[in-house]
Amino acid sequence: MLNTLPDNVVLLHSALGCGSCTHSQNANVRVGSNIRQGKAKDGIWLSTALDETDVISGGEPKLEQAIIEADRRYRPSTIAIVAGCVPGIIGDDIDGVALKIQPQVNARLLPVHCEGFKTKIWATAYDAVYHTIGRNLLEERGIHDPAPEDELAVFLEQQRLARTVNLMNVSSMGRVDEQELERLLNSIGLETNVFPVFSHPDSFIKATRAALSISTCPTHDDYFLGYLQERFNVRPSSGTCPSALITQASGCGTLPRFSALKSRWNGSLPPKRRN
Numbered sequence: 001m002l003n004t005l006p007d008n009v010v011l012l013h014s015a016l017g018c019g020s021c022t023h024s025q026n027a028n029v030r031v032g033s034n035i036r037q038g039k040a041k042d043g044i045w046l047s048t049a050l051d052e053t054d055v056i057s058g059g060e061p062k063l064e065q066a067i068i069e070a071d072r073r074y075r076p077s078t079i080a081i082v083a084g085c086v087p088g089i090i091g092d093d094i095d096g097v098a099l100k101i102q103p104q105v106n107a108r109l110l111p112v113h114c115e116g117f118k119t120k121i122w123a124t125a126y127d128a129v130y131h132t133i134g135r136n137l138l139e140e141r142g143i144h145d146p147a148p149e150d151e152l153a154v155f156l157e158q159q160r161l162a163r164t165v166n167l168m169n170v171s172s173m174g175r176v177d178e179q180e181l182e183r184l185l186n187s188i189g190l191e192t193n194v195f196p197v198f199s200h201p202d203s204f205i206k207a208t209r210a211a212l213s214i215s216t217c218p219t220h221d222d223y224f225l226g227y228l229q230e231r232f233n234v235r236p237s238s239g240t241c242p243s244a245l246i247t248q249a250s251g252c253g254t255l256p257r258f259s260a261l262k263s264r265w266n267g268s269l270p271p272k273r274r275n
Helices: 021-037 052-057 060-074 085-090 094-104 124-136 148-161 175-186 201-209 218-232 242-249 258-268
Strands: 008-013 044-047 078-083 108-113 164-168 191-195 212-215
Touching (some): 021 175, 044 060, 060 094, 094 108, 108 124, 124 218, 164 201
Parallel strands (some): 008 044
């Protein structure tokens, strides 16, 4: 997920070999960025390459230098600091390092605690990424005390947001899959905000302003779905099949009755093929 974010650098605070799998993922990053942004781009990842000396004396000084160098060299919008197993064992404080170095760099620093030995559930990594997104890339929703001349614009924007849904994608989805889901949702009068994969970090704030979140993979998104509902009152969908999506969408107060929506949804589906 982190490798797909445009204008982002992934900094692995770990032994060098912990980043080996990113090589195999880069083909997906290049294809996905080419389809969505019109240009194939490599995912940028660096490593602090912790060694035996760092295990004994601590790796925080090396991490500080790496953050400053990554910001100077690439000028990214964000730097995701991903802690591997070694920092978790020796006690490196990546959150403390991020707080210390943040005033010295332009990129927003996103600490990600992903020490593999702490869990037997691989999907915990998704939760770790969403946790840092929630802590560092989201703000409280709403517009407070608008000027009188802006009240109409605010009202119109609120009406639009009431018909906006978060369509949460995964890295294994193709752009054609996203486009088909967008088409179906647009056909019943809904606007879509597709994220987090291949979404710019600056756009994540949009997720807090939607009326509903639709997940294509609950295992991937359940942590963040709960967070959006608890903090921003953005309701989650309860299923991933089209009938569940339309049922959830019908609950938005500004939409027509469910029977009309279901009819329009069915009319937008492509005809079934006959053998």
